[in-house]
Amino acid sequence: MNSVHNAAQAVLEVTGLSVGFAQRGTVLRAVDDISLHIAPGEVLGLVGESGSGKSMTAYSLLGLVEPPGQVSADTFRLCGKEMRAADERAWRQLRGRRIAMIFQDPMMTLNPVLRIDTQMVEAIHAHRRVGRGAALEMAAAALQRVGIADAPARLHAYPHQLSGGMRQRVAIAIALLNAPDLIVADEPTTALDVTIQAQILAEMQALCQASGTALLWITHDLAVVAALADRVCVMYAGRIVEQGPVDQVLAQPAHPYTRGLLNSTPAAAPSQHADNAGATRRLSTIPGLPPALGERPEGCAFRPRCARASAACLQVPALVAVSPGHEVRCFHPLARVSA
Amino acid sequence: MSVGSTTGTMPLLALQGVSKQFGSAQGWLERGAARLGWLPPAGSVQAVDQVDLAIMPGEVVGLVGESGCGKSTLGRIAVGLTPPSAGERRWCGEAIDRLPASERQRLQLGIQMIFQDPYASLNPRLTVGELIAEAPRVHGLIGRREQSEFVARSLQGVGLDATMASRYPHQFSGGQRARIGIARALAVRPAFLVCDEAVAALDVSVQAQVLNLFTDLREQLGLTYLFISHDLAVVRHLADRVAVMYLGRIVEMARVGELFWRPAHPYTQALLAEAPTLKVGKRQFIPIQGELPSPLAPPSGCHFHPRCPHAMPVCSKQAPALREVAPGHDSACHLTSG
Numbered sequence: 001m002n003s004v005h006n007a008a009q010a011v012l013e014v015t016g017l018s019v020g021f022a023q024r025g026t027v028l029r030a031v032d033d034i035s036l037h038i039a040p041g042e043v044l045g046l047v048g049e050s051g052s053g054k055s056m057t058a059y060s061l062l063g064l065v066e067p068p069g070q071v072s073a074d075t076f077r078l079c080g081k082e083m084r085a086a087d088e089r090a091w092r093q094l095r096g097r098r099i100a101m102i103f104q105d106p107m108m109t110l111n112p113v114l115r116i117d118t119q120m121v122e123a124i125h126a127h128r129r130v131g132r133g134a135a136l137e138m139a140a141a142a143l144q145r146v147g148i149a150d151a152p153a154r155l156h157a158y159p160h161q162l163s164g165g166m167r168q169r170v171a172i173a174i175a176l177l178n179a180p181d182l183i184v185a186d187e188p189t190t191a192l193d194v195t196i197q198a199q200i201l202a203e204m205q206a207l208c209q210a211s212g213t214a215l216l217w218i219t220h221d222l223a224v225v226a227a228l229a230d231r232v233c234v235m236y237a238g239r240i241v242e243q244g245p246v247d248q249v250l251a252q253p254a255h256p257y258t259r260g261l262l263n264s265t266p267a268a269a270p271s272q273h274a275d276n277a278g279a280t281r282r283l284s285t286i287p288g289l290p291p292a293l294g295e296r297p298e299g300c301a302f303r304p305r306c307a308r309a310s311a312a313c314l315q316v317p318a319l320v321a322v323s324p325g326h327e328v329r330c331f332h333p334l335a336r337v338s339a
Numbered sequence: 340m341s342v343g344s345t346t347g348t349m350p351l352l353a354l355q356g357v358s359k360q361f362g363s364a365q366g367w368l369e370r371g372a373a374r375l376g377w378l379p380p381a382g383s384v385q386a387v388d389q390v391d392l393a394i395m396p397g398e399v400v401g402l403v404g405e406s407g408c409g410k411s412t413l414g415r416i417a418v419g420l421t422p423p424s425a426g427e428r429r430w431c432g433e434a435i436d437r438l439p440a441s442e443r444q445r446l447q448l449g450i451q452m453i454f455q456d457p458y459a460s461l462n463p464r465l466t467v468g469e470l471i472a473e474a475p476r477v478h479g480l481i482g483r484r485e486q487s488e489f490v491a492r493s494l495q496g497v498g499l500d501a502t503m504a505s506r507y508p509h510q511f512s513g514g515q516r517a518r519i520g521i522a523r524a525l526a527v528r529p530a531f532l533v534c535d536e537a538v539a540a541l542d543v544s545v546q547a548q549v550l551n552l553f554t555d556l557r558e559q560l561g562l563t564y565l566f567i568s569h570d571l572a573v574v575r576h577l578a579d580r581v582a583v584m585y586l587g588r589i590v591e592m593a594r595v596g597e598l599f600w601r602p603a604h605p606y607t608q609a610l611l612a613e614a615p616t617l618k619v620g621k622r623q624f625i626p627i628q629g630e631l632p633s634p635l636a637p638p639s640g641c642h643f644h645p646r647c648p649h650a651m652p653v654c655s656k657q658a659p660a661l662r663e664v665a666p667g668h669d670s671a672c673h674l675t676s677g
């Protein structure tokens with residue numbers, strides 16, 4: 001749960017992970033030297049804005065980056081297996097069985113012309129030799145676990161006959177079929193309504209606690225991370241700029257970008273002021289825009305938007321600890337760096 | 340700012356008992372067959388059901404609800420893009436849709452709309468300057484000579500550089516396009532803006548910039564907004580008064596502080612409890628059960644009763660009326676109508 005991670009125990013252990021795209025003689029790094037570790041049963045939130053490289057990180061963790069993208073890493077261990085030089089066969093043995101992915105759009109997972117039972121049985125048969133009857137029972141049980149009432153009837157449905165929330169539940173049920181060690185979820189509730197999102201967050205939380213499945217939850221929404229995750233990594237322009245226990249990072253952000261994000265998030269929490277109409281309140285914002293992939297500044301990529309930037313920021317800062325397990329990549333962090 | 344001092348004056352825009360039904364398209368043959376009982380009658384969706392909404396000058400009203408609740412349809416009715424099936428739209432007290440066409444067109448300029456996807460609402464073949472100047476030129480508000488100066492001023496007004504006028508929409512980022520959409524809506528000098536999920540597609544840091552722009556424009560130009568959003572935090576930040584919709588009906592309406600502090604309707608309570616917030620921290624969710632019912636076959640009585648933890652026998656029989664539960668705080672629930 002904390003930063004004292006044990007490489008033998010971690011479900012996922014990567015260091016120096018980069019995803020590059022060669023273009024006109026240079027390599028553009030969508031993901032730039034990031035390190036992640038996730039323990040069994042842990043929920044890690046990966047937060048960033050569009051273009052920060054968070055989805056590309058997810059794809060690289062499942063071996064889904066296709067050429068011309070190039071993935072490189074210093075260490076890459078997944079479920080105890082060395083994956084740096086893994087071929088497609090090795091990946092196929094892991095994917096769907098030990099590690100599963102849930103996408104923002106469940107129709108990325110579901111085939112629109114096949115019934116739900118066909119798709120779920122296929123996913124079971126890809127990794128296990130069981131009879132069709134037993135596979136159907138497993139499928140129905142998986143649907144029940146994600147809160148789908150009347151599972152046997154839903155198995156006969158086609159994806160278009162289900163609502164958006166229901167489709168996402170089916171996608172989650174498929175991810176859970178083979179009891180994976182790690183689930184990578186890329187913005188799975190972003191397109192859903194608030195009440196449906198709350199149901200799915202509750203179910204994911206219960207499922208992970210019950211089965212010890214680790215969860216990498218990728219989102220742009222800090223509030224979702226606050227509700228769900230144990231630890232959080234904040235990404236900016238391909239790098240992790242801050243990581244640590246979620247309550248610490250949200251309560252005492254050390255990186256100016258994290259604080260900027262928190263300050264620009266409007267709060268929905270109830271307050272006692274009976275009538276604080278929003279008219280004159282302004283949100284404090286981060287000036288400028290996140291840089292495009294080809295236009296990332298040298299050194300600290302947040303430098304042009306940062307009020308604390310100095311000449312030192314022309315170099316890339318290292319991740320340093322501000323408290324145990326709480327690390328920041330900044331020369332001028334908002335909290336004091338411990339020795 | 341005239342927030343709060345707006346009571347007693349005439350509403351800028353009032354919707355009175357507006358409803359909107361969408362029927363499935365039928366040919367004369369199907370219609371005849373249905374009339375003779377050979378085919379079942381066509382299903383129709385009651386997207387908006389008997390809604391009253393009055394917006395005072397200078398006020399920001401937030402309209403919240405989940406997908407399919409009719410909030411976008413209500414916004415389109417307010418702006419005049421969708422004619423209501425029943426009910427009336429009054430602009431400064433006048434039934435605007437019954438006026439002669441020329442008069443209506445002139446008044447209609449005062450009501451403009453900002454869409455969720457600014458890229459879809461911008462013609463990709465026109466430069467930004469042409470896009471902004473088009474409407475005021477057509478309506479004779481500016482002449483050809485004033486055009487470039489007008490465009491420059493419009494762009495600066497929404498925080499863009501005047502030199503951007505010669506660029507095309509695809510050359511801009513999402514946040515800049517949102518600003519262009521706002522500049523276009525403001526080009527005909529409206530008094531009232533309907534913003535339909537205007538910041539939903541933007542990243543958090545860019546969303547904050549655009550929300551501040553809305554706040555600034557309101558102060559500079561005295562604008563009135565109907566701000567439609569699924570995001571409670573955004574509405575809480577911007578609105579003076581909030582209306583909550585569920586399956587075509589307004590179920591609760593109150594000033595923003597009152598609504599967020601003391602929600603009266605069980606649906607509003609559920610929405611507020613379940614929206615993840617930064618402050619609450621990690622916790623166990625106890626979500627309300629069930630999905631949004633299909634608007635094709637809404638539940639009888641109070642539409643929320645199958646999901647409501649407090650449902651009583653009366654709730655499935657009779658739809659509760661919107662009643663005042665506290666000064667300026669209306670709720671449609673049998674629990675509070677006592």
